[in-house]
Amino acid sequence: MHEFWSAAIIGVSLGAQYALLALGFTLIFGILGVINFAHGGFYALGGYVAYSAVSGLGLPYPLAVLAAVLVTAALGYVYELFVIERFVDDHLATMMLTLGLYLMISTGLLAVFGPQSPEFSFPVKGSYSIGALRIAKENLVVLAVCGCAIGAIYWLIYRTDLGRALRALADDRQVATTQGMRPRLLFPLAFGLATGLAGLTGALVTPILALSPSAGDPVLVTSFLTVILGGLGSIAGATIAALIVGFIEAYASVYLGGSAGALVLFIMVLVILLARPTGLFGRQIRGA
């Protein structure tokens, strides 16, 4: 029975990580109409920035995580402002531009840090025991930080003027502009916010899993699957779908073996999309 509860805790922790990644991915799609293929790259970059801050500059881990968020958010902001913004309505161009950015980030990391995974471990060790059930402290820390970040994103999107403006731009950019909302100011902010979330997740998770220049590859696939499952552009859908994906991976790993999680996930997404092509919470998407 303790396996069931262990898997549940791992599932919630994984789900929270995926939710952070998926929220960023879906924010960019929902607001800008851009599918960000560089999302996994920002995840890996966040991990390497945190690693460099800890091992190179000797910063404490929390400050290293903050540095990762700031660097990835700033890079996302600048890339949107100077590159994506010029082609924001050209879906094919933005796909190529984000894919190109991903390749630049991953090859840049490979050139600077090499193909080997560096020694980068999570600073909090050990576990809590409740009877036969063991809960790793690192999972709880990641869960707590992800939970706070998700709460902050929801507050920003649903409780502030800025969030209302971003959602208005997502609904009808032209009319939102007539109400004084400035896409040229708000689009880079949204992009930077999303890439900062990917950087945060990378800084939190890569010390537990593994850090490598290609660490973003599976992240991109999982983020993409999660937002498709939740409904492209749906914030609530991305969060709920991320938890579903986290639980599937955790339970499939525990009961079916290591690689079965991804297989079960792909089959489930396929079945759900056959029944609901717009995903669990998706709306009809504007023409691409």
Added chain:
Amino acid sequence: MLEIRDLQVRYGGITALAGVSIDVRQNETVLLVGANGAGKSSTINAVIGLVRTAGGSIRLDGKELTSIPCERRAREGIGYSPEGRRVFPSMTVAENVLSGAFGMGRRHQRESFDWLVSLFPFLAERASQPAGQLSGGQQQLVAISRAMCAMPRLLLLDEPFLGLAPIWVRQISDAIRQMQARNTTILMTEQMARPALKLATRGYVMRGGEVRRAGSVAEIQDSALAEEYL
């Protein structure tokens, strides 16, 4: 207050406005009348900045608007309610209305919202309902409330009565009268000209991207050209 001179708008090779000149004085409600394709919406869209002008000038209290981007015109005191309502469908009624006063501070937003609720209690009753789920008349009232929320100097209303039942025409007319009572200058377009003429002080009859006749409401109503639209 609003001076439009020799305004030209083209969509590709098609001329939508061919030298339109219109004056709207302080506290006036001016109506643009005309059939589909006459150039009414193009005029409104040029004033709010949704279409690029090919020539001419648009001045608000002497300030040239054509060089100001669309998103900054709201800050010049221009409120806009588009044709076809175009509320933000995934956002609640309250969020839609408040978005009209974006960046004006929580206090201004709260005061404006309370004033609008006192005029239209339905806004409070449906405050947390997604605007996309409302009827056409309700959506139109939300769209006009959104435009009113910033307390603009100049209110642009594009076809506010289009496709509405009589009960909603009366409600929208009341909303416009409330803005008139606050000395708001209004420029509106309408194909359904009879209810709009009751609200207007002057009017322009448009056809083929040109102004064919201008005058008081009585003159517009008497004009042979206007007969086609009334």
